[in-house]
Amino acid sequence: MNSHVVEFQNACKIYPNGTEALKNITFKIERGEIVGLIGPNGAGKTTAVKSLLGLLKLSSGRVKLWGQDSYSLPMEFKKKTGFLLDDRGLYENMTVEKNMIFWAKVYAVDTRKVKGILERWDLWIKRKDLVKELSRGLKQKLAIAKVAIHDPLFIVMDEPTSNLDPVVRRQVVDLLKGFAGTDKTIIITSHDLYDIERVCTRIIMIRKGKIIADGSMEELKKQLGVRECVKIIVSTNVSDVLKKKLFKNYPIEKIRDKEILVPGDHFDTKKLVKFLVENDVGVERVESEKVTLEDIYIKIVKEDEE
Numbered sequence: 112m113n114s115h116v117v118e119f120q121n122a123c124k125i126y127p128n129g130t131e132a133l134k135n136i137t138f139k140i141e142r143g144e145i146v147g148l149i150g151p152n153g154a155g156k157t158t159a160v161k162s163l164l165g166l167l168k169l170s171s172g173r174v175k176l177w178g179q180d181s182y183s184l185p186m187e188f189k190k191k192t193g194f195l196l197d198d199r200g201l202y203e204n205m206t207v208e209k210n211m212i213f214w215a216k217v218y219a220v221d222t223r224k225v226k227g228i229l230e231r232w233d234l235w236i237k238r239k240d241l242v243k244e245l246s247r248g249l250k251q252k253l254a255i256a257k258v259a260i261h262d263p264l265f266i267v268m269d270e271p272t273s274n275l276d277p278v279v280r281r282q283v284v285d286l287l288k289g290f291a292g293t294d295k296t297i298i299i300t301s302h303d304l305y306d307i308e309r310v311c312t313r314i315i316m317i318r319k320g321k322i323i324a325d326g327s328m329e330e331l332k333k334q335l336g337v338r339e340c341v342k343i344i345v346s347t348n349v350s351d352v353l354k355k356k357l358f359k360n361y362p363i364e365k366i367r368d369k370e371i372l373v374p375g376d377h378f379d380t381k382k383l384v385k386f387l388v389e390n391d392v393g394v395e396r397v398e399s400e401k402v403t404l405e406d407i408y409i410k411i412v413k414e415d416e417e
């Protein structure tokens with residue numbers, strides 16, 4: 112069976128004012144992937160997501176969900192999707208509990224499950240509050256609880272962790288991480304690259320309506336030629352003579368002010384530390400310097416600008 116859940120084929124979107132938000136986008140997402148859609152403000156992420164959910168019509172090209180045109184997705188498929196967008200899909204003048212009961216009914220979920228869901232998100236005590244009386248963070252939490260109410264197979268979340276306090280943010284990240292290894296397919300857009308890195312198995316980066324990078328963290332690191340480093344922090348200056356010796360005898364990546372960087376993989380750091388000590392260099396500590404998604408993002412944007 113075809114395991115593509117999402118397929119963009121030469122998708123283009125030009126808004127009536129002439130803005131080209133998507134320029135010939137083509138990619139597929141397989142069942143079980145958790146994709147982070149990232150990129151600068153105005154890159155086209157929300158436009159891509161809304162087209163995928165059938166909320167926007169493309170100017171040309173196609174976007175499919177489970178092989179069906181997403182703009183005319185049959186109801187049986189619609190019911191298998193869950194999404195969190197800007198407007199959150201909550202009724203401001205209804206209570207927390209009534210909102211959830213409403214959505215449970217829409218998705219034909221047993222309304223007796225609502226209590227458990229609200230408890231899980233610590234919202235049961237707020238059940239009698241009107242949504243309009245909730246803080247932004249609590250609204251966001253309720254909207255996320257709503258997205259998962261019918262256990263959808265395909266989930267789209269636009270900025271799920273914005274406005275959340277650290278505890279709730281961790282709760283959301285854990286929920287999303289819990290989907291890894293299941294048959295759920297998820298797309299998350301976010302500017303919070305730390306969350307994306309923790310949750311996603313694949314990153315698609317768009318800029319000015321075009322895909323400029325696509326792959327797992329490991330693949331992106333390889334493509335960009337960046338690697339993890341070990342950082343040796345020293346307390347004394349490294350003389351120019353010693354620097355020369357170091358570059359000659361060790362795979363030194365860089366020597367910065369009181370920091371010596373060597374590649375993290377397969378390198379015997381102990382040998383180098385011993386060498387430094389023998390040459391009267393005080394070694395304070397050794398740390399590993401991880402490459403983050405933020406480092407990758409900045410490098411890709413810079414390269415794309417050139």
Ligand SMILES: Nc1ncnc2c1ncn2[C@@H]1O[C@H](COP(=O)(O)OP(=O)(O)OP(=O)(O)O)[C@@H](O)[C@H]1O
Pocket residue numbers: 126127128130131132150151152153154155156157158159
């Ligand atoms: N309804 C609209 N009419 C005209 N132009 C629009 C409309 N919606 C978005 N745009 C433009 O399309 C481009 C892509 O916008 P989009 O909202 O998809 O970007 P984004 O990557 O989601 O940005 P952000 O990270 O700021 O949310 C931007 O130039 C934006 O100004």
